[in-house]
Amino acid sequence: MLRLLLPSSVVALLLAAAAPAQNVLLDEHFDGASFPPTDWVELNNGVSLGWEAGVSRAVHADWFGANDNRLVSPSLDLSTGSSFGFHLTYDQLFARYRDQNEVEISLDGGATFDRLAVIDTPFDGVGLELDLDLSAYAGQPDVLLAFRYVGDFANEWSVDRVVVDDQPPVTPPRWPALPTTFIPWEGYCERFDALDGVVPPHVAVNALDAETRQPDIEAWCNLGQNAPSMVSFSGVAALEMxxxxxSTNFHRVANALIFGFDATGMQNTAFELMVWQSGEELDPDDGVFLSVDGLDWVPLRTDWERVTGGPQYLREWRRVGGDLATAGLTLSGNFYLAVSQADDFPFGSQDGVAIDDLCCGGAVEPLNYEIQNLRGGELARLRVTGLDRDAFCSFLYSLAGPGPTQTPYGLADIGSPYATLAMMDADRYGEAALDVLVPPSLTGTMIWTQVVEILGTGGRFSNPLAELVQ
Structure with a gap:
């Protein structure tokens, strides 16, 4: 089974991050003859035994009573350099009963402590890791670190190893694998069948552990390279995430298929795709995202359940549209588009997203707006097609000319001032229609009007109309 390989640039970055530290200020394994270790201090509120010696670890067990106890490190001199890292290996037992497990810092000899990090993993685990950048405290000659346990039932926290050195953690990129080539945006349409399970160079697969952002062999970002597709909208293949x-090893994974596009000659910034979801919960990695550098990502569509119409459309294919222009970025050369998802259950079983028929630019059905019977004293029919199924749209009009005019959804081709005639949902066929009684007093008046499909913080506009009321 083919799995993701990290590009050489990312491997080099990780190897550099793993270089040995030159200045180790603290390396405690808690395997000495005494506890607390030399120069360590326990601040115990007296309700229980608090922190105790385990087997090569410091343990705070599930004592009854209102425990609020700290295990405090020796004083650390951070005035010796400019970059410092904190590296913790720990265990969690009965994590669901945890009140507070926190890492704290003191710069005043222990008179006060500030929170550095909160242990919030929802699962039990052994050999868990936490890495923090302490470089902001460089120059401080007397730094104390504390492990604070607050709770009165069940939860057990073990600290296995604590290291403070001159190696601050390197934050991994959100999506480490990026395409190596770029193809024209205008008119591109990916239906996945023609790929025949082969990942082309203008596409990159990311199948990661959601926390570490490292490859995860159980992350499923499948366009046919892992196995034949289980679902598809057209043909026999689709993207599954x-x-x-x-799998019964339930844990959060993050998946993304990233496309490399070339904006040269781009005239239409709209896109659409077919989406199938199997019970998605909102996650920051869910949606369609735009980036010009592969590092900073701007959301275009988020929340797979919401954009597909809600839980009533579970496991149904739904058309979802968007527009690059809503990101507010200048696209003049190469850029990236990510379709991504994160969750903790197997694809197709309570979780998972499938994508098919991603079409861009001129391949996208435009919003087509028309007016029939625009006559004073009669009913006029306003109709727009090409909307997302069940999308929300707004009918705008102006008597002041053709514009353009800045609106909350982008530039409209109507004048200012303008007004909203109606806001409504499209039907399941992507159409919205409105019957309006035209006041007789408007006979002979020019009206400029346009429909906008509302997409999060932006919108996709129809063709503008300039009509004379008969």
Whole structure:
């Protein structure tokens, strides 16, 4: 089974991050003869035994009573350099009963402590890791670190190893694998069948652990390279994202298929795709995102359940549209488009997203707006097609000319001032129609009007109309 390989640039970055530290200020394994270790201090509120010696670890067990106890490190001199890292290996037992497990810092000899990090993993685990950048405290000659346990039932926190050195953690990129080539945006349409399970160079697969952003063999970002597609809208193939089907090792994975596009000659910034979801919860990695550098990502569509119409459309294919222009970025050369998802259950079983028929630019059905019977004293029919199924749209009009005019949804081709005639949902066929009684007093008046499909913080506009009321 083919799995993701990291590009050489990312491997080099990780190897550099793993270089040995030159200045180790603290390396405690808690395997000495005494506890607390030399120069360590326990601040115990007296309700229980608090922190105790375990087997090569410091343990705070599930004592009854209102425990609020700290295990405090020796004083650390951070005036010796400019970059410092904190590296913790720890265990969690009965994490669901945890009140507070926190890492704290003191710069005044322990008189006060400030929170550095909160242990918030929802699962039990052994050998868990936490890395923090302490470079902001460089120059401080007397730094104390504390492990604070607050709770009165069940939760057990073990600290296995604590290291403070001159190696601050390197934050991994959100999506480490990027395409190596770029193809024209205008008119591109990906239906996945023609790929025949082969990942082309203008596409990159990311199948990651959602926390570490490292490859995860159970992350399922499948366009046919792992296995034949389980679902598809057109043809026999689609993109599938979730935890590997059949897995019982429930944990959060993050998947993304990233396209490399060339904006040269781009005239139409709209896109659309067919989406199938199997019970998605909102996650920051869910949606369609735009980036010009592969590092900073701007959301274009988010929340797969919401954009597909809600839980009533579970496991149904739904058309979802968007527009690059809503990101507010200048696109003049190469850029990236990510379609991504994160979750903790197998694809097709309570979780998972499938994508098919991603079409861009001129390949996207435009919003087509028309007016019939625009006559004073009669009913006029206003109709727009090409909307997302069940999308929300707004009918705008102006008597002041053709514009353009800045609106909350982008530039409209109507004058200012303008007004909203109506806001409504499209039907399941992507159409919205409105019957309006035209006041007789408007006979002989020019009206400029346009429909906008509302997409999060932006919008996609129809063709503008300039009509004379008969």
């Amino acid at each position: 979730g935890l590997e089907p059949g």
